[in-house]
Amino acid sequence: LAKTTQPISMDSYEGQEVNITCSHNNIATNDYITWYQQFPSQGPRFIIQGYKTKVTNEVASLFIPADRKSSTLSLPRVSLSDTAVYYCLVVLSSNTGKLIFGQGTTLQVKP
């Protein structure tokens, strides 16, 4: 599975748009890009997944360029409650359940 690289931490202010970029240079044809969110003392929560171009749901948008070697998670108008760790994962399409988590990006939203 492709290794992912993302910033260790980011700061933002309430109301701003936050973009977290993840690098996955060795992504394979059958891999999907998946993002999870984890609050302190809770399990991770699936946010969004994409294969190429742009995916949007009620929580976030995911931008994937044509070469798929990177992706950007976009959180619109963050609030204090978006303070969490965000993990970028590459998941094989025939996923058997083994999710590979890195260290993630700790997002701190300030008032």
Next chain:
Amino acid sequence: ETGVTQSPTHLIKTRGQQVTLRCSSQSGHNTVSWYQQALGQGPQFIFQYYREEENGRGNFPPRFSGLQFPNYSSELNVNALELDDSALYLCASSSLAGGPVGEQYFGPGTRLTVT
């Protein structure tokens, strides 16, 4: 729809002891995965159970073992506890039959402290 639940919430054990952690999967899910999360790190995959059979294992020694029951609930057993086993243990359920690839529903975890 009932979410993933885990018990106990917290646990303190002594080195060398054995521990059993429990997980009830989300309604309709037939697959359970277990993860270990050390402080400040991302979760690490221990193993997965599908229809009561182990269906994949991470880089953990045999003293980490598990079970899945006919109702798809699961147990994680750890023998001969070591200090480094202190961590948050997460259970995640999923259904191989549908939904986004890689979407798993995590429980709140069990915080294990080994002294």
